[in-house]
Amino acid sequence: MNAISHSGIREAIRARIVAGEWKLGELIPGEADFAEEYGCSRTTVNRALQALADEGIVERKRKGGTRVRPLPLPPAQLRIPLxxxxxxxxxxxxxxxxxxxxxxxxxxxxxxxxxxxxxxxxxxxxxxxxxxxxxxxxxxxxxxxxxxxxxxxxxxxxxxxxxxxxxxxxxxxxxxxxxxxxxxxxxxxxxxxxxxxxxxxxxxxxxxxxxxxxxxxxxxxxxxxxxxxx
Missing domain, CATH: 3.40.1410.10 (Chorismate lyase-like)
Known part of the structure; x- marks a missing residue:
């Protein structure tokens, strides 16, 4: 069976985010967890998550993990809740x-x-x-x-x-x-x-x-x- 590609993993994670599996601002599983779940390498997962970060769907921080991107909250401006x-x-x-x-x-x-x-x-x-x-x-x-x-x-x-x-x-x-x-x-x-x-x-x-x-x-x-x- 062919291994899933990074683009396939990207779309799978995107679909789960859109479906609300993780809330805005919530930490999602790490590269090792996704690699085990999808049966691929951490490098493949890294490429998928970085592509989602480049699109603004998630935000990544070194040693801080990957989170669903929260609503923009510019300083000193009103945040309107959902x-x-x-x-x-x-x-x-x-x-x-x-x-x-x-x-x-x-x-x-x-x-x-x-x-x-x-x-x-x-x-x-x-x-x-x-x-x-x-x-x-x-x-x-x-x-x-x-x-x-x-x-x-x-x-x-x-x-x-x-x-x-x-x-x-x-x-x-x-x-x-x-x-x-x-x-x-x-x-x-x-x-x-x-x-x-x-x-x-x-x-x-x-x-x-x-x-x-x-x-x-x-x-x-x-x-x-x-x-x-x-």
Whole structure:
């Protein structure tokens, strides 16, 4: 039987990271462990892990092992936690439902943010995030296929689209706008709110270097409170 190649090991480890086998920032097995598991040399594993490090999927430190790359945390800047983290830290169980997913033309007001022209298409998603099966937040998102072509046919498993993107395409910078928006009839029905109620709303655009990755709007259910440290 032919030994597995370093590229095969790279893709196998990548798939396990995307599937959430290890959390962001978590130490993954060492070269000797992977070599034994895949029946190959440590040199082959080293090449695979270095390729993942070059892609920004993992980070490696001498004598410190290899970790799944955590979210970028620039000094003195706000870290916005994943929705799963927010829900689970409150003691509730997290779940998400994709209500709509399609390939569509990007609205005029988003073309500039995503560097797309008239008629260019992107993936559009609507996702409901739940805490103990109660509405927590409603998300609309556009993903630029010029930056993340594999997103079009991606399978998320139990991950949200945001978690999938963070694991697959760690962003290098982002812009965030926070406001209160009046709940439309549709949003009010989804979140169990009163139509016209002021709901905490976050708009975010992220980039990988100079390439736009995604633009999203997140509307939280009534009573949401954002807490963070600086």
């Amino acid at each position: 929705l799963r983290e927010q829900v689970e830290e409150s003691g509730a169980g997290y779940r998400c439902e994709i209500r709509e997913r399609k390939l569509a033309s990007v609205p005029a007001d988003l073309r500039g943010r995503l560097k797309l022209g008239r008629g260019d298409r992107a993936v559009y998603l609507e996702t409901l995030h739940l805490a103990d099966d109660r509405p927590f937040a409603f998300e609309t998102r556009w993903v630029n296929l010029a930056t993340v072509p594999e997103f079009e046919h991606a399978e998320f498993g139990d991950l949200s689209a945001n978690e999938w993107l963070v694991r697959r395409v760690p962003f290098t910078r982002g812009e965030v706008a926070i406001s209160a928006s009046a709940a439309t009839a549709d949003v009010a029905a989804i979140l169990g709110a009163t139509e016209g109620a002021a709901l905490f709303t976050m708009e975010r655009t992220t980039w990988l270097d100079d390439r736009p990755v995604t633009a999203m709007t997140l509307i939280y259910a009534a009573g949401y409170r954002l807490e963070f440290t600086i």
